Amino acid sequence: MRYMLMIKATKDYEAGALPDEATLMEMAKYTEELVAAGAWLGAERLQPSSAGLRAHYANGKITVTDGPFPETKELIAGYCLIQAQSREEAIAWAKRIPFQAGEIEVRPLFEVTDFPVDPSEQAEGWRESEEHFRAVPPPRTPGTVRYIGLVKADKHTEAGALPDEKALAAMGAFMEEGVKSGVFLSGDGLKPSSMGARVRFSGRQPTVTDGPFPETKELVGGYAILQFTSRAQAIEWTRRFVEVDAPFRLNGESTCELRPLFDYENFGPSEALERFRNLGKGTRPSTSSTSSS
Numbered sequence: 001m002r003y004m005l006m007i008k009a010t011k012d013y014e015a016g017a018l019p020d021e022a023t024l025m026e027m028a029k030y031t032e033e034l035v036a037a038g039a040w041l042g043a044e045r046l047q048p049s050s051a052g053l054r055a056h057y058a059n060g061k062i063t064v065t066d067g068p069f070p071e072t073k074e075l076i077a078g079y080c081l082i083q084a085q086s087r088e089e090a091i092a093w094a095k096r097i098p099f100q101a102g103e104i105e106v107r108p109l110f111e112v113t114d115f116p117v118d119p120s121e122q123a124e125g126w127r128e129s130e131e132h133f134r135a136v137p138p139p140r141t142p143g144t145v146r147y148i149g150l151v152k153a154d155k156h157t158e159a160g161a162l163p164d165e166k167a168l169a170a171m172g173a174f175m176e177e178g179v180k181s182g183v184f185l186s187g188d189g190l191k192p193s194s195m196g197a198r199v200r201f202s203g204r205q206p207t208v209t210d211g212p213f214p215e216t217k218e219l220v221g222g223y224a225i226l227q228f229t230s231r232a233q234a235i236e237w238t239r240r241f242v243e244v245d246a247p248f249r250l251n252g253e254s255t256c257e258l259r260p261l262f263d264y265e266n267f268g269p270s271e272a273l274e275r276f277r278n279l280g281k282g283t284r285p286s287t288s289s290t291s292s293s
Contacts, residue, residue, distance in 0.1 A: 001083065001084060001085070001086070001087075001090075001108055001109075001111075002041065002081065002082070002083050002108070002109040002111070002188075003081070003082050003083070003084055003087075003090040003106055003107065003108050003109065004079055004080075004081055004106075004107050004108075004109060004188070004190060004223075005079060005080040005081075005082065005090070005093070005094050005097070005104050005105075005106055006076050006078075006079045006104065006105040006106075006107065006220065007076065007077045007078045007079060007080075007097075007102065007103075007104055008073060008074070008075065008076065008077060008102060008103040008104070008105065009048075009049070009072050009073070009075035009076065009077040010072070010077070010101075010102060011072060013048065013077045014048050014049060014050070014068060014072050014075070015048070016048055016050075018267065021270060021271070021272060023098075024270055024272030024273065025271070025272040025275075026098035027097075027098065027272070028272045028273075028275040028276055029098075030096065030097060030098055031043065031276065031279065032275070032279065033096075034080075034082060034093065035279055038083075039082045039083055039084060039093060040080075040081075040082060041081035041082055041083055042080070042081040043078070043079065043080040043081065044078060044079060044148065044225075044261050044262070045077070045078040045261065045262040046076055046077055046078055046079075046148060046259045046260075046261060046262070047259055047260045047261065047262060048067075048068065049067035049068045049069045049075050049257075049259065050067045050068040051067065051259065051260050052066075052067040052069075052257060052258055052259035052260070053065060053066050053067060053235065053238070053257075053258050054067075054069070054255060054256065054257045054258070055235070055238045055239050055241070055242045055255070055256050055258070056242065056253070056254070056255045057242035057243055057245070057246040057252075057253060057254045057255075058246070058251070058252070058253040059252075062239050062242060062243065064235060064238075064239065067259075069257075071218055073103075074215060074218035076150065076220065076259075080097075081109075087106070087108065087195070087196075087197070090106050090108075091106055091197050091199065091208060094106050094197075094199045094206075095199055095206040095208070097199075097201075098204075099201040099204065100201060100202075100203055100204050101201050101202060101203075102200075102201050103198055103199065103200045103201070104198065104199045104200075104201075105193075105196060105197075105198050105213075106196050106197045106198070106199065107190045107191060107193065107195070107196040107220075108190070108191045108195050108196065109188045109189065109190060109191065110188065110189040110190070110191060112127060112130050112131065114162070114191075115127075115162060115163075115168065118164070118165035120165050121165055122169070125169060125172065126168045126169050126171070126172025126173075129172055129175070129176050130172065133175075133179065133186075137185070137186060138179050138182070138184060138185050138186075140185070140227065141182050141227055143229065144182075144227035144228055144229055145227065145228055145229075145234075145260055146185070146225060146226065146227050146260070146261045146263065147225075147226045147227070147228060147234055147258050147259060147260050147261060148223055148224070148225055148226070148258070148259050148261055149187075149223060149224045149226060149238060149241065149256050149257070149258050150220050150222075150223050150256065150257040150258075150259070151220070151221050151222045151223070151224075151241075151245065151254065151255070151256045152217060152218070152219065152220065152221055152254075152255040152256070152257070153190075153192075153193070153216055153217075153219040153220065153221035154216060154217075154221070154249055154250040154251075154253075155216055155250055156249070156250045157192065157221045158192050158193060158194070158212060158216050158219065159192070160191075160192050160194075163248055164248070166248070167248035170244055170247075170248070171244060171245065171248075174240070174241070174244045175187070175224075178226070178237070182227070183226055183227060183228065183233075183237055184224060184225075184226060185224075185225040185226060185227055186224070186225045187222065187223055187224030187225060188222060188223060189221065189222040190220055190221055190222055190223075192211070192212065193211035193212045193213045193219055194211045194212035195211065196210075196211040196213075197209060197210050197211060198211070198213070217255075224241075225261075234258060235258075238256055238258045241254075241256055242254040242255065242256050264276075264277070
């Protein structure tokens with residue numbers, strides 16, 4: 001099973017503070033342990049919300065709002081994707097992250113097999129495209145900036161409602177267009193927070209709180225890793241996403257937060273980052289999924 005360990009933002013992070021070398025070295029060691037255990041799938045650090053935006057679709061209108069966003073404790077600063085045999089194992093990995101303060105949300109990801117085959121499902125449809133994306137991930141295009149799109153959860157997704165065949169087909173077609181256009185790199189849907197947990201650190205003494213969590217509108221329901229040649233292109237594709245997604249969501253509304261990702265070039269010389277480079281880890285997209293809606 002695959003899990004997303006989402007690192008919550010802090011005021012220092014939102015102010016643009018970068019981790020120091022000692023912290024990076026500890027994270028490099030942690031990543032090496034994940035790799036050695038065969039658990040590591042990917043990891044990314046997001047740029048602060050001041051560099052991002054949110055697109056919201058409601059009542060036939062799209063509103064785009066630039067960051068920063070005030071709800072710091074619910075913002076995502078970064079994430080790690082792992083595979084684990086159980087929720088307990090995933091939580092154990094989260095507890096080992098070398099933090100002295102902060103919070104990590106652990107959420108399982110949807111798999112293709114979580115979606116029952118619908119009698120109306122078309123051959124060579126979204127399911128086959130999804131399996132192809134996983135087998136042959138789209139390539140990174142030089143000269144582009146990578147972003148993460150975070151679609152917000154709602155009461156229906158938090159209740160465990162699965163998208164129907166029409167929704168899966170519509171989003172699958174949109175993602176396939178994104179792949180052909182060189183925009184879409186990967187993505188996944190997150191299972192409800194009732195299946196997850198939060199690990200909070202205080203002096204490296206982690207405490208675990210089981211889901212569900214009440215702040216539904218700020219919970220992440222899915223994500224996509226994207227690459228764009230300009231901010232204008234990023235905004236246009238995000239507007240199109242919420243327009244495609246909204247008809248299948250509660251009250252016909254959809255919200256997507258778009259944030260640029262850090263790359264190695266955003267950091268100065270670092271022995272720790274060289275350890276990541278030697279592993280071939282640290283700034284790579286994960287497997288793809290049309291279930292990010």
